[in-house]
Amino acid sequence: MTNTANNINKTEGITLVLGGTGKTGRRVAERLQARGIETRIASRSATPSFDWNDQSNWVDILEGVTAVYISYAPDLAIPGATDTIRHFVNLAESRGVGRMVLLSGRGEEEAQACEQIVQSTDTEWTIVRASWFMQNFSEGEFLGMVLDDAITLPASDTPEPFIDVNDIADVAVAALTEEGHAYEIYEVTGPRLLTFSDAAHEISEAAGHDVQFIPLPRDDFNQAISESGAPADIAWLLNYLFETVLDGRNANICDGVERALGRKPVDFRDYANRIAARGVWNTDKQEDAT
Numbered sequence: 510m511t512n513t514a515n516n517i518n519k520t521e522g523i524t525l526v527l528g529g530t531g532k533t534g535r536r537v538a539e540r541l542q543a544r545g546i547e548t549r550i551a552s553r554s555a556t557p558s559f560d561w562n563d564q565s566n567w568v569d570i571l572e573g574v575t576a577v578y579i580s581y582a583p584d585l586a587i588p589g590a591t592d593t594i595r596h597f598v599n600l601a602e603s604r605g606v607g608r609m610v611l612l613s614g615r616g617e618e619e620a621q622a623c624e625q626i627v628q629s630t631d632t633e634w635t636i637v638r639a640s641w642f643m644q645n646f647s648e649g650e651f652l653g654m655v656l657d658d659a660i661t662l663p664a665s666d667t668p669e670p671f672i673d674v675n676d677i678a679d680v681a682v683a684a685l686t687e688e689g690h691a692y693e694i695y696e697v698t699g700p701r702l703l704t705f706s707d708a709a710h711e712i713s714e715a716a717g718h719d720v721q722f723i724p725l726p727r728d729d730f731n732q733a734i735s736e737s738g739a740p741a742d743i744a745w746l747l748n749y750l751f752e753t754v755l756d757g758r759n760a761n762i763c764d765g766v767e768r769a770l771g772r773k774p775v776d777f778r779d780y781a782n783r784i785a786a787r788g789v790w791n792t793d794k795q796e797d798a799t
Contacts, residue, residue: 521575522547522573522574522575522576523547523548523549523573523574523575523576524541524546524547524548524549524574524575524576524577524578524685524686525548525549525551525570525571525574525576525577525578525606526538526541526548526549526550526551526577526578526580527551527552527559527577527578527579527580527581528551528552528580528581528582529549529550529551529552529555530550530552530554530555531552531580531582532642532644532648532649532674533580533612533674533677533678533681534550534552534578534580536674536675536677536678537578537678537681537682537685538550539678540678540679540682541682541685541686544682544686546686549570549574551570557569557570561581561582561593561597562593564596564597567597567600568600568604571600571601571604571606572604574601574604574605574606575605575606575607575608576606576607576608576609576610576685577601577606577608577609577610578610578612578681578685579594579597579598579609579610579611579612579627580612581593581594581612581623583742583743583746584614584617584620584746584750585613585614585617585619585620585623586614586617586619586620586746586749586750586754587619587742587745587746588619588742588745590619590623591619591622591623591626594623594626594627595626598626598627598630599630602630602631602632606632607632607633608632608633608634608635608684608685608691609627609630609632609633609634609635610634610635610636610637610681610684610685611623611624611627611634611635611636611637612637612639612677612681613636613637613638613639614638614639614754615638615639615640615696615698615754615758615759616753616754616758616759617754620638624636624638624694633691633692634691634692635681635684635690635691635692635693635694635695636693636694636695637677637680637681637684637695637697637765638694638695638696638697638765639672639677639697639698640669640670640671640672640697640698640699640759641669641671641672642671642672642673642674642677643671643672643673643674643699643775643777643780644673644674646660646708646712646784647784647789647790648789652789655712655716655720655790656790656792658718658719658720658721658792659720659721659723660705660708660709660720660721660722660723661723661724661725662705662722662724662725662730662751663724663725663726663727663729663730663751663752664704664705664722664724664751664755665724665755666704666705666706667704667755667756667757667760668702668703668704668707668760669702669703669704669705669755669759669760670698670699670700670701670702670703670759670760670761670762670763671698671699671703671708671777672697672698672699672766672774673699673774673775673780675775676697676766676770676774676775677697679766679769679770680695680697680765680766680769680770683769683770684769690769693768693769694765695765695766695768695769696763696764696765697763697765697766697769697774698761698762698763698765698766698774699762699774699775699776699777700762700773700774700775700776701762701776701777702760702761702762703777704722705722706722708722708777709721709722711777711778711781712781712785712790714781715778715781715782715784715785715790716781716785716790716791717785718790718792720790727748727751727752730747730748730751731744731748734747734748
């Protein structure tokens with residue numbers, strides 16, 4: 510691969526943030542805008558809207574874009590994601606995008622296939638390969654369980670180095686706007702391994718009410734997903750994450766945050782205390798987590 514993008518001014522042109530209203534994308538966009546960088550937020554609710562399943566206006570969305578943060582929903586492991594990423598990345602490169610930052614997942618072969626597509630381009634690329642988000646407990650899939658004092662999931666006692674989404678955003682923004690991050694794979698994790706039981710215990714201490722982790726048999730979990738009416742791809746993804754990714758392959762700590770930012774990642778206890786102080790886990794009062 511030849512390097513044609515070394516001299517790109519990272520502050521010129523538009524930086525496109527895909528998934529700009531999601532957990533990471535919202536934070537990436539806020540940080541870019543705070544730096545005075547012209548930012549285009551792409552999501553289904555934006556104007557023009559962006560949909561991974563509808564390529565009809567991708568050319569318009571890429572107009573004037575020189576850098577892009579790629580966050581694929583719901584996950585790069587979803588069947589068909591590889592073809593979609595290939596089409597978008599090829600189009601972006603042909604439209605003059607010179608820098609791409611891809612949010613990827615640890616231990617996911619399908620996600621790493623998407624990484625290779627980005628790495629094969631003649632652009633400056635950076636891969637941010639993330640562990641499970643801490644914010645799943647405060648603004649995502651597990652928040653309702655925390656408020657009900659029972660995190661019921663088909664997870665074992667396999668530890669996971671949960672990552673603060675703010676750390677992911679900081680790494681992504683550094684890669685989008687600063688020199689020295691091109692052609693890097695930043696595997697980002699928190700500083701400690703915790704089981705779901707450990708996480709529930711630390712949430713309990715911070716929130717001031719007892720939150721239990723209750724292992725749920727897989728058959729019961731699958732039935733609950735089916736009865737909830739969740740889309741087929743979400744049901745597949747949840748099963749994939751708990752049956753495949755959470756099998757011990759990711760039970761290790763990496764230094765991606767420290768390499769990218771020169772500081773340690775946020776600890777789960779600090780995250781829990783921060784969220785609890787905002788009242789997010791108050792059972793009688795719920796506020797937005799930021």
